[in-house]
Structure formats: C-alpha cells, structure tokens
Amino acid sequence: MTLIRKPFSRRSILRAGAAGGIGLAAPTIFTSNAWSAGYLNEPTGSTVTLGFNVPQTGPYADEGADELRAYQLAVEHLNGGGDGGMLTTFSSKALKGNGILGKKVEFVTGDTQTKSDAARASAKSMIEKDGAIMITGGSSSGVAVAVQALCQEAGVIFMAGLTHSNDTTGKDRKANGFRHFFNSYMSGAALAPVLKNAYGSDRKAYHLTADYNWGYTTEQAVKESTEAMGWETVETVKTPLAATDFSAYITPVLQSDADVLVLNHYGGNMVNSLTNAVQFGLRDKVVNGKNFEIIVPLYSRLMAKGAGANVKGIFGSTNWHWSLTDEGSQAFVRSFGQKYGFPPSQAAHTTYVQALLYADACERAGTFNPCGVVEALEGFEFDGLGNGKTLYRAEDHQCFKDVLVVKGKENPTSEFDLLEIVEVTPAEQVTYAPDHPQFAGGALGTCNPGA
Numbered sequence: 001m002t003l004i005r006k007p008f009s010r011r012s013i014l015r016a017g018a019a020g021g022i023g024l025a026a027p028t029i030f031t032s033n034a035w036s037a038g039y040l041n042e043p044t045g046s047t048v049t050l051g052f053n054v055p056q057t058g059p060y061a062d063e064g065a066d067e068l069r070a071y072q073l074a075v076e077h078l079n080g081g082g083d084g085g086m087l088t089t090f091s092s093k094a095l096k097g098n099g100i101l102g103k104k105v106e107f108v109t110g111d112t113q114t115k116s117d118a119a120r121a122s123a124k125s126m127i128e129k130d131g132a133i134m135i136t137g138g139s140s141s142g143v144a145v146a147v148q149a150l151c152q153e154a155g156v157i158f159m160a161g162l163t164h165s166n167d168t169t170g171k172d173r174k175a176n177g178f179r180h181f182f183n184s185y186m187s188g189a190a191l192a193p194v195l196k197n198a199y200g201s202d203r204k205a206y207h208l209t210a211d212y213n214w215g216y217t218t219e220q221a222v223k224e225s226t227e228a229m230g231w232e233t234v235e236t237v238k239t240p241l242a243a244t245d246f247s248a249y250i251t252p253v254l255q256s257d258a259d260v261l262v263l264n265h266y267g268g269n270m271v272n273s274l275t276n277a278v279q280f281g282l283r284d285k286v287v288n289g290k291n292f293e294i295i296v297p298l299y300s301r302l303m304a305k306g307a308g309a310n311v312k313g314i315f316g317s318t319n320w321h322w323s324l325t326d327e328g329s330q331a332f333v334r335s336f337g338q339k340y341g342f343p344p345s346q347a348a349h350t351t352y353v354q355a356l357l358y359a360d361a362c363e364r365a366g367t368f369n370p371c372g373v374v375e376a377l378e379g380f381e382f383d384g385l386g387n388g389k390t391l392y393r394a395e396d397h398q399c400f401k402d403v404l405v406v407k408g409k410e411n412p413t414s415e416f417d418l419l420e421i422v423e424v425t426p427a428e429q430v431t432y433a434p435d436h437p438q439f440a441g442g443a444l445g446t447c448n449p450g451a
Contacts, residue, residue, distance in 0.1 A: 010079060021274045032324050037153065038131075038451040039369045039449035039450055040127075040450025040451055041131045041133045042122035042133075043131075043368060044449075045103075046104060047099075047105070047106045048099070048101075048103040048105055048133060048368065049107065049130055049131050049132050049133060050071075050075075050132060050134050050135075050136065050355070050358075051107070051109075051110065051123065051126035051127065051134065051137075052068060052071045052107055052108070052137050053109070053110040053112055053126065053137040053138060054071075054109070054111070054112060054138065054161065055112045055114045055139040055140065055143075055352075056109075056112075056113075057113050058112075058113045058114030059114055059241065059242070059268040060139035060266070060267040062191070062306070063267060063300065063302060063345065064111075064112070064347075066302065066344065066348040067139065068109065069336070069344075069348060070351045070352035071136070071137070071355055071356075073085065074351075074352045074355035074356060075107055075236075075280040075338055076339075077097065077120060077335070078099060078100060078105045078355070078356070078359050079097070079104055079105055080098060081101075083331075083334070083335055084335075085331055085332055085335040085336075086328050086331055086352070086356060086386075088331060089327045089331050089385070090328070090360070090382065090384045090385055091383040092364070094360050094364050095356065100368075101366070101368065105359070108126050108130040110122025110123060110125065110126055111434075112137070112138055112139075114140050114241075115143070116143055116145075116146035116147075119140075119143040119146055119147050120147060123147045123150055124150060124154075127151075127154050127156055128187075133156055133368050134156055134157045134158075134358055135147060135157075135158050136159040136161060136351065136365075137150050137161040137163065137351060138161040139163075140163070140214065141165030141167060141214035142212045142213055142214065143163075143217065144160045144163035144179075145163075145165070145172045145213065148168065148172065148176070148177035149172070151174070151177065152175065152445070152448055153448070153451015154448075155176070155355040155448040156176065156227050156370060157177075157178070157370050157373050158176055158177040158178070158181040159310070159357065159358050160178065160181065160354070161354065162181055162347045162351070163181055164182065164183055164184055164187070164214055164218065164266075165182050165183065165184060165213045165214040165217045165218070166184045166185055166220075166438050166439055167213045167217060168183070168219065169183065169197060169398035169439070170183075170396070170438065170441070170442050171440065171441035172442060173396050173397060173442040173443070174397075174445065175397075175445050175448070176374065176447055177444050178377055178392065179397060180350050180354050180390075180399045181399075182351050182401070182403050182430070183221075183398065184217040184220070184222075185217075185221045185430070185432055185436070185438050186403050186430040187218065187221060187222065187298060187317040188218075188221035188225035188226075189221075189225060189403075189425070189429060189430045190317050190403040190404075190425035190429065191222065191225065191231075191315065191316075191317055191405060192228070192268055194405045194422065195229075195295065195315060196230075199260070200290075201230030201231070202230060202231075203231045203259055203260050203290070203293075204231070204232045204233075204234045204256075204260065204288065205223075205231050205232070205261075205263040206235045206253050206258035206260065206261050207222075207223065207261075207264055208239055208253075208261065208262070208263055208264065208265065208273060209221050209239065210265050210266065211240055211266040212241055214266070215264045215265075218264045218297050219262075219264045220438060223236070223302045224296050224438075231260070234256055234257065235258065236253070237249060237252070237257060239273070241269065243272070244268070244272055245276065246277075247273055249334065250273075250280045250282070253277075253282065254280060254285075256445045258287065259288045259291075259292055260293045260294070260295060261277060261292070261293075263277070263294065263295075264297060265364060266300075266303070267300075268306070270296055270303050271303055271307045274294065274307050277294055278310045280290055294314050295314065295315055296314055296315070297313075297316055298317040298318070299317065299406055299419060300345055300346050301321070301322070301416065301418060301419060302345050304419050311408030311418060312409065312410050313407060313408055313410060314407060314408045315406070315407045316405075317403060317404060317405050317406065318404045318419070319349070319387075319403070319404070319421075320346045320349040320387060320404070321404055321421060322343035322345075322349075322416070323420075324387075326388070328383075328385050329385065332352060336348060342416060343416050349386060353386070356385065357377065357382075357392075359377035360376075361377045361380070362376075370447055370449045370450065374447040377392050377397070378394035378397070379391075379392065379393070380392045386400045386426070387402050388401060388447070389401070389427070390427075391427075392415055395444070396434050396439070396442075397444070400427050402422070402424050402425060402427055403424075403429075403430050404421050404425070405421070405423035406419040406420060406421050407418075407419070407422055407427060
C-alpha cells in the first residue's frame with residue numbers, strides 16, 4: 001500500500017480499505033511549522049508530561065499493575081535508559097532515546113478503579129492540574145470509551161490501553177483516540193475456525209456476559225461467528241461487573257441443554273466464574289453425547305495464573321503472548337524480565353507499544369500538537385513491535401495485525417508458562433469494513449487541539 005500525503009492535510013492520506021493489504025511504509029517526517037498554532041498543555045520547558053491512567057484497584061487491578069510497569073519501562077527507554085527495548089526493533093527510526101522532541105519524558109498516574117466516573121476524574125485532573133499532553137491506559141472498555149470522550153473534549157490525545165469492545169473504535173470512536181489492542185470482532189473471527197475444528201459445527205452455547213459494553217460486543221461477536229458455522233445459542237445471561245460469586249449463574253447452565261459455556265468475562269470475573277463452573281462439575285459433564293466445553297473469548301496470562309489448573313485445554317484469544325519469537329517481542333520480554341523478574345502480560349505489551357507509537361508520531365510530526373499526532377498516526381504502517389506488520393487504519397484508528405488463538409497448557413513448566421499458541425490468525429482474516437454492522441453508528445469527527 002502506498003501512502004500519499006499532501007503537506008499537512010489530514011485528508012491527503014490514501015486511506016486503508018477494508019480488504020487492503022498491510023504493507024510496510026517508511027516513516028514520514030513532518031514539519032512543525034504546520035502545527036505552530038497553540039494547543040492545550042504545550043510543553044514550554046525541558047520536559048513533557050504523559051498521564052498513565054490505569055486500574056490500581058478493582059477487578060482489573062492485576063492488569064493495571066502490569067500496565068504501569070510497562071509504561072515506566074517505556075519512559076526509561078524513551079529517555080535513553082536501559083537496553084532500549086523495542087526502540088531497537090521498531091521499523092520507524094524516529095526515536096533516538098533522547099525523550100520526545102528533545103524533551104525528557106515525565107509522567108503522572110491515576111487510578112481508574114475500573115469505573116468510568118473515577119477514570120474520567122483522574123484523567124481530568126492529570127490534564128488540568130498536571131499538564132499532561134497525552135492520556136493513556138485503562139483495562140476496561142467502559143473506562144476507555146469514557147476517557148476517550150473526555151480527551152476529545154479537552155483536546156489531548158488518548159492512546160487506549162487494554163480495551164477490547166468493538167465500541168471503542170466503533171460507535172464511540174473519536175479523532176483524538178487510538179487503539180492498538182484488538183477487538184471483539186477479531187476474537188470471534190479468529191476463534192470460530194479453531195472451535196469448529198476442535199468441537200464440530202453442531203453445538204449449543206450458553207453465554208454468561210459481563211454487563212457492560214465490552215461484554216455485549218464480545219457476546220455478539222462470538223455468537224455471530226459461531227452461529228455462522230452452525231452452532232445454536234440457547235441462552236445469554238448478563239452478570240454484574242462487581243460479582244465475585246457466579247454460582248447462581250452456573251446452576252441454570254446445568255439445567256439447560258447447552259454443551260458449551262462461553263464466559264464473556266475478563267480479569268477477576270473470569271477467574272471466579274471459571275472456578276465456579278469447574279466446581280459445579282461442568283468440565284466433567286457429557287451433554288448431547290458430547291463432552292461439555294468452556295470457552296474464554298479473551299484470555300490473558302494474568303487470568304490464566306489466577307485460574308490455575310482450571311484453564312487447561314480451554315480455548316481463547318489474546319492480543320500478544322510473551323512466547324512469541326519475533327525480534328520485537330523478545331526484545332520487550334528481555335527488557336521487562338530484567339527489570340521486574342517475570343514476563344510481561346498482553347496488557348503490558350499493548351501499553352508499552354502505545355507509548356512508543358505516540359512518541360514516534362510526535363517525532364515524525366515534529367510537534368506535540370494533537371492534530372499533527374493524528375496526521376502522523378492515521379494510515380501508519382509499522383513492524384518490529386510484535387504481532388508482525390501492523391496498520392493504524394485511518395477510518396477508525398484501529399490497529400490491524402495478526403491475532404493469537406491460545407489454549408490453557410495441559411503440562412505447564414512454570415507459573416508463567418500457562419498458555420500455548422495454537423493458531424496465529426493472519427490480519428487479513430480479522431479485517432472488516434469500517435462500516436461493518438458491529439461497528440456502525442460512529443463518526444471520528446475532527447481532531448481537537450484544545451486551544
């Protein structure tokens with residue numbers, strides 16, 4: 001794919017089509033004069049402040065802790081410390097380890113509490129009181145959508161953390177927001193062929209779904225992809241995000257004629273619901289002449305660790321895994337492991353990458369002006385950050401890259417070696433049209449520099 005840019009015009013990009021190939025383009029360098037007009041929190045001294053807004057409490061706190069570790073590592077590398085990590089493998093060579101545009105990177109943190117209101121409040125404080133020029137983080141799509149809207153209103157860039165709902169780059173997409181993480185549609189598209197091969201096309205599925213936007217879109221994506229291959233959905237039940245005991249939701253599954261349970265749960269919710277399902281004997285049941293199966297559409301190493309032996313043999317999808325052997329992934333695993341003593345999670349990976357992508361966009365644009373950053377990221381193609389060649393699509397600010405299907409290891413060799421990659425789904429298989437029905441209703445609008 002060729003990118004055509006007329007100087008400083010957002011609309012000059014030859015936008016990536018729904019089925020277009022994902023090739024690698026050389027980084028484009030912009031001139032800061034085009035964005036010399038004032039913008040919110042323009043750095044005037046020798047430093048620039050980024051806002052790391054992560055769940056330090058609540059059901060996704062484990063992911064938040066790993067995100068914060070990754071952000072701190074990214075800052076270290078951006079400022080020239082450590083071994084440079086993925087700066088050494090990133091296909092764009094704009095970053096030199098001297099901060100961003102020659103300014104030392106500093107950061108402030110906030111606790112989203114895995115609550116939208118708390119997340120907006122902490123992001124607002126970082127923007128207004130601390131002068132943060134970019135907000136990033138979160139491990140909940142409800143939080144991501146809320147903070148992304150705030151950043152659009154305020155006039156700063158939002159580099160989403162772990163957010164999997166279709167809505168983030170679908171009906172709630174914003175010009176100032178960008179997502180590196182994959183989404184619900186991609187999980188469904190990657191999982192369906194693997195599930196059909198493993199369990200057949202004649203199955204009856206029962207869904208337990210976290211009662212917020214991520215749960216809804218994940219249920220829809222998996223439901224549509226499995227029904228398309230012949231499965232029947234017998235029931236869908238919403239569960240509170242704050243729930244810790246799912247026993248009352250498991251009992252009706254036993255009384256149905258379902259032979260598959262789909263747990264559209266994440267973090268502590270998934271650990272608890274899977275544990276309850278195993279305690280109720282679901283994995284030992286035979287229904288409709290078939291062994292009962294459980295599916296976890298969105299997996300993480302941290303969840304697998306929490307659920308222990310209960311994850312063995314259970315399929316799911318993930319954005320990235322520390323066992324990938326590409327040069328970028330291994331550089332990150334090495335840096336993270338040396339600093340913290342254990343391998344990074346997918347939450348850590350996506351947030352580290354987002355920090356680098358933001359910094360790189362500023363360098364290529366020659367400015368911190370949000371509109372310059374938007375221009376630099378839209379249609380940007382890159383490699384060397386894990387997941388193979390990747391495209392930041394201009395139409396919706398969604399990254400397109402390979403998706404991993406994994407399952408719980410039967411014989412793990414350590415507390416970190418819990419998932420095995422069973423399929424690397426190519427980006428082409430999970431790519432969809434920008435106006436796909438699961439993403440309908442949203443419009444990017446225009447960038448807001450906040451001045």
